[in-house]
Amino acid sequence: MKKLIINADDFGYCKGVNYGIIEAYSDGVLTSTTMMANMPGFDQAVDLHKQYPGLGIGIHLVLTTGRPLLKNLKTIVDADGNFRNQAYYKGSFIIDQQEIYDEWKAQIEKILAAGIQPTHVDTHHHANLFGDFNEIYLHLADEYQLPVRNNFQNQDASRRTTDGFVYTMETVIQTTETLEQLFETQDSVEIMCHPAFLDKFLLNHSSYTYPRTEELELLTHPTIKDLFSTQDTIELTTFKSV
Structure with a gap:
């Protein structure tokens, strides 16, 4: 049996995101999410x-959104005490790595x-790939x-992760054929998504807004639910099975 994890990032971002994720799980095909502390x-x-x-x-480690939990940080925050924007990490930068670890x-x-009891860990904005x-x-x-999350090269063969990772859900969750193609060379795959209802906080703080509602619609669409209910070769699961 092939294993498919459909994971929603950003659980805990705001009410609109939280309710969207729960809707995608309770009335859709979502199986997993990662939480922002x-x-x-x-x-x-x-x-x-x-x-x-x-x-x-799971745990969605944050370095680029909101404020850190710890006080007295120097290199990973701006003058207002907020996390530096992800754009900061596009060029050269000097960071105290102990601050990130802590x-x-x-x-x-x-x-x-x-x-x-977390099932796994990943990072917001793929911050593990910075530097x-x-x-x-x-x-x-x-x-x-x-x-x-399997979002980087040179994986240790003994590390627990999926065989594959997909950034663009809509290109894969379409038909039986697209799902079969996904699993031609791998037995387990994670698909990343960001379903949400829009609220004022999300509109004011995120650059990724309206596409979240499209993702929510896709995850809960009757055609997509039927796609998974009528096949017996792919199991919708979580990282507990990895």
Whole structure:
């Protein structure tokens, strides 16, 4: 049986995102999500998880959105104490990597303290790919014995992850043929998505807004639900099965 994980990033971002993710899970084909520990929707996301325990919950490590959990950081925040924008990391930069390790560890610990047993770990805006931050990311994954998102090259064969990773959900979740093509050379795949309802916080703080509603519609569309219910070769699952 092939294994497909459909994972929604940004759980905890805000109410609109939280409710969109729950809708995509309870009335759609979403199986998994990753949680942001530093955003205003965190507490609500924890409460929603208690209501929907079957939804896989991973950790979405944040470096580029909102404010960090820790105080007195110097190199990964701007003058207002917010995380630096991801554009900062496009050029040359000087960062104290200990600050990244400490902040990401604090985010993991906050999620664990909320009673979440995380299924895996990934990063917001793929921040593990900035500079050599992947070493920090993998160190933490090993420290907490968590599977990781397969978004980088040179994977250790012993590391727990999927065989494949897809950025663009709409190109894959279309027909039986597109799904079969996806699994021609791999047995397990994660598809990343960002379903949401729009609220004012999301509109004011994210550059990715209206496409989230399109993703939500796709994940809950009767045709897509039928696509998975009428086949018996692909299992919709979470990182617990990796």
